[in-house]
Each structure stands twice: as structure tokens, then as C-alpha cells.
Amino acid sequence: MLEIVAYALGVMYTPGPVNLLGLNAGLNGQARTSLGFFVGVGLAMLVLFLGFGWVGTAWVRGDMLAVVGALGCAYILYLAIKVARSSIDPGAIRQASRVLSFRDGLIMQLCNPKGMIATLPIATIQFPAAGIHGASLMLWSLGLAALAFGAPGSYALIGAVVGRRIENPTILKGFSLAMAALLVWVALSISYEHVWLPLATGEL
Numbered sequence: 001m002l003e004i005v006a007y008a009l010g011v012m013y014t015p016g017p018v019n020l021l022g023l024n025a026g027l028n029g030q031a032r033t034s035l036g037f038f039v040g041v042g043l044a045m046l047v048l049f050l051g052f053g054w055v056g057t058a059w060v061r062g063d064m065l066a067v068v069g070a071l072g073c074a075y076i077l078y079l080a081i082k083v084a085r086s087s088i089d090p091g092a093i094r095q096a097s098r099v100l101s102f103r104d105g106l107i108m109q110l111c112n113p114k115g116m117i118a119t120l121p122i123a124t125i126q127f128p129a130a131g132i133h134g135a136s137l138m139l140w141s142l143g144l145a146a147l148a149f150g151a152p153g154s155y156a157l158i159g160a161v162v163g164r165r166i167e168n169p170t171i172l173k174g175f176s177l178a179m180a181a182l183l184v185w186v187a188l189s190i191s192y193e194h195v196w197l198p199l200a201t202g203e204l
Helices: 002-012 017-027 035-055 062-084 102-110 113-129 135-164 169-200
Strands: none
Touching (some): 017 035, 017 062, 017 102, 017 135, 017 169, 035 135, 062 102, 062 169, 113 135
């Protein structure tokens, strides 16, 4: 069972669109106000774990992953634009910048094909191998969803610690633009790996 936790930690806490947005929120002094975003991420992972754990892979087809991936990439690009255009006045940033919402976290994680690919091996292979089903499936899913909640939250805390030591708005704006560029790169990478390649190779 330690393998399940180790795998989940390795997947959830590596840099990705959700964690990068958490880091940016922390840099902009919005770690506390973005709590709903983190809850949305955790709930999305709970839905995925329970859905895959109870339903299995019967409804998880390649064409569905491609469509969901395309929607997720579009949403990541939308948020990247919002991050790039956000105000970086240290004195007014809490009022001027758009705060990430519960809906943002829920939609992004549900439409993130990497989130699906991360949960599938656990829910359909590791859970059954460890005899996890029924009530224990619910408990494990809740625990792993809590880990998912903590991933962007921990990045936000790191960003908050760094952000408190930076007062120059030009540097903060540079961080936001860098985060936006990384989000664009992540969206393009996901669209290539999980949308374009399956279509081009005829896997769908």
C-alpha cells in the first residue's frame, strides 16, 4: 500500500498546470483566497478515483480522453492569459488580481488528461491488487484527494514565502509572465501527447 502513496505523491507533487497556478497565487499574495481552488482540485481527484474505482475502464476510451484533453488545454490557455494580464501592484494586488475559484480547480483537474492518467493505474490496478473496494475504496479516495488538495496548496505556500521577500512589481510581473509561459507550454505539451499523437497515429 505504500506503493500507492508513493506513486500518488510522485505524480501529484511534480510541476503541472494546477501546481503552477498555486505557485503563482502564492507569489501574488493569494494563497488564502485561493483555498476554494485547492478544494476544487481535491474534489475533482475524489470524483476521478471513485469513478474509475467503481466503474473501471469500461467507459474510458481514447476518443474521450482526446476530447477531454482538448477542453482541458483550452481552459489552461484561458487561465494562462488571465495570469499574464493580472495586475502586479504589491499594494493592491489582492483586490486587482483575479482569484482562482473552486470552479477553476474543479474544471481544470477534471479536464486534465494527466489527472486521469494518474488516477487510472491506482484505481484500476493498485486498488484491486491491494484488495481495496467498497468502504475502503471511499476512505483511500478521500485520503488521496486530500493529498491532491495539498499539492497546489504547498506550491502556494512556497510562492507566498518567496513573494513576501519581493516588493518590486517588475519582478513580480516577470514571475507571472513566466508562470503564464509555463502554462502555455504545459497546454501545448498535453495537446501534443494526448490529442494530436493519438489522432495522428490512428489510436482513436
